[in-house]
Amino acid sequence: MGEPSPPPIPLPQGEGECFRGPRLRIIALQSHLAGPFDLALNAGECLAITGPSGSGKSLFLRMVADLDPNQGEVFLDSVERRSLPAHEWRRKVVYSAAEPGWWHEGVADHFDAAAMDFARATAPRLALAAALLDGQVVQLSTGERQRMALLRALALRSPVLLLDEPTGALDEASTTLVEDVLRERLAVGVTIAMVTHSAAQAVRLGHRHLRMADRHLVLA
Amino acid sequence: MNPILLTPFDVAIAAVLIVLDGVLSLLLRLDLHTQLAWAAARLVVQLVLIGFVLRLVFAIASPLVTLAVILVMVSIAGREVAARPEQRLGRFGNYAVGASAVAIATFLTAILALTTAIRPQPWYDARYAIPLAGIILGSVLNGGSLALDSLLGGVVRERAAIEAQLALGVRFSHAMRGLIRASVRRALLPIINQMSAAGVVTLPGIMTGQILAGMDPMEAAKYQILLIFLLSGGSGLAAVAVVYLAAMRLTDDRQRLRIDRLTARARGSRS
Numbered sequence: 106m107g108e109p110s111p112p113p114i115p116l117p118q119g120e121g122e123c124f125r126g127p128r129l130r131i132i133a134l135q136s137h138l139a140g141p142f143d144l145a146l147n148a149g150e151c152l153a154i155t156g157p158s159g160s161g162k163s164l165f166l167r168m169v170a171d172l173d174p175n176q177g178e179v180f181l182d183s184v185e186r187r188s189l190p191a192h193e194w195r196r197k198v199v200y201s202a203a204e205p206g207w208w209h210e211g212v213a214d215h216f217d218a219a220a221m222d223f224a225r226a227t228a229p230r231l232a233l234a235a236a237l238l239d240g241q242v243v244q245l246s247t248g249e250r251q252r253m254a255l256l257r258a259l260a261l262r263s264p265v266l267l268l269d270e271p272t273g274a275l276d277e278a279s280t281t282l283v284e285d286v287l288r289e290r291l292a293v294g295v296t297i298a299m300v301t302h303s304a305a306q307a308v309r310l311g312h313r314h315l316r317m318a319d320r321h322l323v324l325a
Numbered sequence: 326m327n328p329i330l331l332t333p334f335d336v337a338i339a340a341v342l343i344v345l346d347g348v349l350s351l352l353l354r355l356d357l358h359t360q361l362a363w364a365a366a367r368l369v370v371q372l373v374l375i376g377f378v379l380r381l382v383f384a385i386a387s388p389l390v391t392l393a394v395i396l397v398m399v400s401i402a403g404r405e406v407a408a409r410p411e412q413r414l415g416r417f418g419n420y421a422v423g424a425s426a427v428a429i430a431t432f433l434t435a436i437l438a439l440t441t442a443i444r445p446q447p448w449y450d451a452r453y454a455i456p457l458a459g460i461i462l463g464s465v466l467n468g469g470s471l472a473l474d475s476l477l478g479g480v481v482r483e484r485a486a487i488e489a490q491l492a493l494g495v496r497f498s499h500a501m502r503g504l505i506r507a508s509v510r511r512a513l514l515p516i517i518n519q520m521s522a523a524g525v526v527t528l529p530g531i532m533t534g535q536i537l538a539g540m541d542p543m544e545a546a547k548y549q550i551l552l553i554f555l556l557s558g559g560s561g562l563a564a565v566a567v568v569y570l571a572a573m574r575l576t577d578d579r580q581r582l583r584i585d586r587l588t589a590r591a592r593g594s595r596s
Contacts, residue, residue: 170492171579171581172488172491172492172581172582173581174577174581174583174585190580191578191580191581192491192494192495192496192497192580193494194494195491195492195494196493196494197494199492199493199494200492201492202489202492204485205485205489206483206484206485206486206487206488206489206490207486207489208483208487208490208500208503254489257493258492258493261493261494
């Protein structure tokens with residue numbers, strides 16, 4: 106596929122400062138279900154992926170995070186993922202599912218101490234009342250759950266975020282808030298690959314916009 | 326102190342009670358009489374057969390034959406553990422997990438009992454080893470199948486929760502902790518119930534049998550206590566072995582949750 110024009114790139118922060126190549130490089134990534142995918146994303150770049158349901162968008166993000174069996178190589182800066190233990194890779198290349206899972210009853214139990222400080226500080230920015238953090242997961246609305254899951258992922262401060270419909274369950278006002286927070290992340294050099302059903306959002310947030318068609322990525 | 330020996334005629338008198346059940350089934354239209362007759366016939370044939378086999382094995386008194394009999398029992402129990410859950414691990418995973426866990430738990434517990442507490446001469450004497458392995462197997466089968474069913478069902482039900490943790494960089498072993506704990510707990514509840522009810526709600530089978538066979542009730546009680554301890558140990562070992570062996574098959578070298586290795590049982594509820 107042809108390379109679209111690169112977006113304005115803020116300098117990468119922290120680790121990998123000497124590395125001049127793309128932040129995330131995907132080479133011949135495939136499984137028997139989807140691909141192959143070849144792609145390079147720079148620090149601070151946002152890729153928006155649209156496409157019909159079942160076309161393989163989630164499969165793609167899950168393969169990048171190494172959550173599903175796959176072949177191919179994925180580099181974070183100059184580090185190939187297989188040179189890292191899987192859990193360390195996923196801490197740097199964080200996937201957030203469209204329907205987030207919860208494994209405790211209390212919301213707060215899903216955050217460790219450091220993540221909790223971040224969550225308390227950032228929750229108001231996503232219009233989440235601080236009291237919700239001390240409540241039960243079952244008491245959260247669908248939209249609150251989605252924003253809480255995003256908070257959980259953001260708290261890891263990973264260099265790459267793979268977001269599966271991060272605003273799928275949100276109204277317009279909450280969507281704007283989420284996009285503002287994501288834009289800030291992009292500005293400090295975080296790379297985002299995002300699946301969205303909203304073409305408008307893909308234009309608003311995405312430096313690059315690709316479409317998943319029949320389990321392959323094509324220019325939108 | 327000699328047991329009162331039963332003649333076939335004594336047993337036949339007791340069979341009148343089965344006939345009574347059959348008559349009840351006919352009168353009340355329970356439609357159970359055929360099943361009842363079959364079950365009673367199976368009971369008689371199976372137990373008489375095993376009686377003959379055991380008599381033969383005891384007479385041969387060869388450790389190899391004893392081991393072979395126990396291995397057959399273990400593989401049957403392993404199959405039962407594998408068959409219980411609705412979910413199946415690929416590549417005969419349920420059988421591999423069930424049989425290895427049952428074998429580990431049964432052999433460890435039985436050998437411990439035979440070499441320390443019971444100490445027959447020799448320690449592998451078939452008269453002790455086979456019945457002991459049998460009673461331990463019953464408990465191991467219970468614990469193992471409950472643990473496996475709970476773990477495999479739980480993995481399917483809680484897939485999103487487990488994968489959400491993996492996606493946030495949590496190790497597979499850590500993400501599975503809650504489920505593993507719940508599965509082992511569930512496997513141990515029956516034996517805990519059995520222990521707390523023993524002697525109050527029910528007189529356990531071994532003790533009853535030994536009292537009927539003429540043993541002093543205190544001696545019979547001690548035997549029963551020893552055996553129930555063995556059963557709890559066996560259940561616990563089987564549950565832990567089943568859960569870890571199955572969990573290992575549910576992941577790979579990249580700590581993924583390999584739910585694709587599970588298939589729902591072909592027969593029954595196919596949603």
